[in-house]
Amino acid sequence: MVSLNKSRNRYNASDMLQDLIREPSGQFENFCRMSADDFNFFLNKIGPLIVKKDTNMRKAIPVQERFAVALRFLASGESFKSLSYLFKFSAQTVLTCVFDVCNALITILQDEIKMPKTWQEWKAIGLEFNKKLNFPHCLGALDGKHIVIQSPMNSASEFYNYKHSFSIVLMALVDANYCFTFADIGCQGRISDSGVFRNTILFKKLDAGNLVIPEDETLPMTDIPIPYVFVADDAFALGLHLMKPYAGIYEKGTKERIFNYRLSRARRIVKNVFGIMAAIFRVFRKPMQLEPEKASKIVLTCVLLHNFLRRSRSSTHVYTPPGTFDTEKDGHTVPGS
Structure with missing residues (x-):
């Protein structure tokens, strides 16, 4: 798993998202369950709430990857371990990303349900x-x-x-x-x-x-x-x-x-x-x-x-x-x- 995660330098989830956007057959929409426009809209809204800082030990996971792994969890219901193979970071990090994103989405979308x-x-x-x-x-x-x-x-x-x-x-x-x-x-x-x-x-x-x-x-x-x-x-x-x-x-x-x-x-x-x-x-x-x-x-x-x-x-x-x-x-x- 450690060697797999190190391969992020060659090809990571950000690269995968760009490839999906370039696909003309709606693969990005299928993967994220929303349009690229709405994906970017949410990134601008929740980015400041979920961003992490780089450290001397490692670079922080980009916000688009943190958002994408949360959407993929909701869309597929796959285990955190399974998603860790796809996104090339640990299952514990996947879990953290999912709930950071959920908390952020609840904050910015709380007015979507109005009685x-x-x-x-x-x-x-x-x-x-x-x-x-x-x-x-x-x-x-x-x-x-x-x-x-x-x-x-x-x-x-x-x-x-x-x-x-x-x-x-x-x-x-x-x-x-x-x-x-x-x-x-x-x-x-x-x-x-x-x-x-x-x-x-x-x-x-x-x-x-x-x-x-x-x-x-x-x-x-x-x-x-x-x-x-x-x-x-x-x-x-x-x-x-x-x-x-x-x-x-x-x-x-x-x-x-x-x-x-x-x-x-x-x-x-x-x-x-x-x-x-x-x-x-x-x-x-x-x-x-x-x-x-x-x-x-x-x-x-x-x-x-x-x-x-x-x-x-x-x-x-x-x-x-x-x-x-x-x-x-x-x-x-x-x-x-």
Whole structure:
């Protein structure tokens, strides 16, 4: 390994990145999960936060390599040891780079997730859901995702979930544009989705009436005021502003069956978001060999990057190319990639 690391003088990760940029087939975007323009944008933003000084013993690893190894970890989920062979520095250095970069990204991207503060902002989300998914008065799709981790030390069954694995929970609310408007990360996997939700700031504000949700309004062709709601699955408790499907199986054409279909179509958005993240950031595809606190930091970084890349003009085609999302055709769902 020492001799391999010394070969950095001949060919290192900085050289590899330049070769990837010169490739016309999008290899750089595949490797880093973003455009070269956004890569350079982040370098300018986080460079001062992650740069290290040269010493008499050795030269510091350039910031572009520190950033690239962190992105590659998120994109592939490879072990720190495996990445050390590719980037030609020690596994411990890889780990340090990953969390230095994650801390820096969390600092500069913390405003990427914004929960609406006015009823007008909430109502705009409701209009988007109605326009795109034909479900009126919807303020967001709510669900939880289990992030599988290794068994934490001295945790007993605290993180052991119903799927017989150890996990932390990402509780998310997303809008009709496949972006997070709220995320709570790190709750123990043994707690149900409904229990996790009840411990979030979102629920506490909702329960206290501090979310500034729009007033009840009538729907077309009715004169009954209907509240604005979040849509969720059967795991959640029904509430004034939390809508779930009718329980049971109903015949085709019944009002209950149609309602469940419409609600499921709106709720599918949050499932799609989880699927997109797992497809691009494949660190979610295998158990994270990290303690819950560090795993939570990795998840938060991916959530923030998801919102940024969805909104980026130069990277959105890389992150969510045409055909990514589920669509409707003649009343049937066409699964996205």
